[in-house]
Amino acid sequence: MKRVALSFGLVLIPGLLSSGCQLAGRDSEKARETTLAAVREAVEACHRQNLPTFVARAKCRNDAENLARSVYPYPDLLELRLATRLSLAEKTDRGEISNQQASLEFEKTSAIIAQEEQARDGKASLRVDSPASGRRMSAGI
Numbered sequence: 001m002k003r004v005a006l007s008f009g010l011v012l013i014p015g016l017l018s019s020g021c022q023l024a025g026r027d028s029e030k031a032r033e034t035t036l037a038a039v040r041e042a043v044e045a046c047h048r049q050n051l052p053t054f055v056a057r058a059k060c061r062n063d064a065e066n067l068a069r070s071v072y073p074y075p076d077l078l079e080l081r082l083a084t085r086l087s088l089a090e091k092t093d094r095g096e097i098s099n100q101q102a103s104l105e106f107e108k109t110s111a112i113i114a115q116e117e118q119a120r121d122g123k124a125s126l127r128v129d130s131p132a133s134g135r136r137m138s139a140g141i
Contacts, residue, residue, distance in 0.1 A: 032071045039067045054099070058089035074120060077113045084109045 042064030051057045062082040072078055088102040097105075 035068060035071045039064055042067055054089035054092040054102075055086070058085045062086060074117060077116060081109065081113055 043061065046057065046060040046064055049060065051060060062085055065078070066082065069075060069078060084106060088097070088105055091097045092099055092102045
């Protein structure tokens with residue numbers, strides 16, 4: 001069977017890098033940028049590998065995205081994203097769903113996560129007086 005790329009694993013964390021982040025000061029900003037650079041590097045390393053299964057690719061991608069945990073304000077949403085990716089990869093490897101079906105399901109979950117992040121960010125912005133304290137994370141991984 002020909003190995004195809006795990007496309008639902010290639011989708012960037014829509015909110016992981018765009019949701020509100022309560023970091024202040026140059027040190028925090030530098031730490032955030034360093035963390036996001038490490039995530040980018042780890043994601044790219046996953047893409048360069050010829051991993052034998054969808055689960056292997058999902059685990060690699062999850063490990064890479066998990067590096068952002070320290071700068072992502074919603075750990076429950078990160079857990080949902082990582083668990084969804086792994087579950088879909090397992091189903092794909094077992095032949096229960098196609099890669100295309102998995103991709104669509106992952107996109108749905110990503111959209112739900114993005115909506116929840118926006119809702120939480122909206123509530124947070126009502127409590128935050130200083131625009132500098134509510135910096136958004138870059139979406140460029």
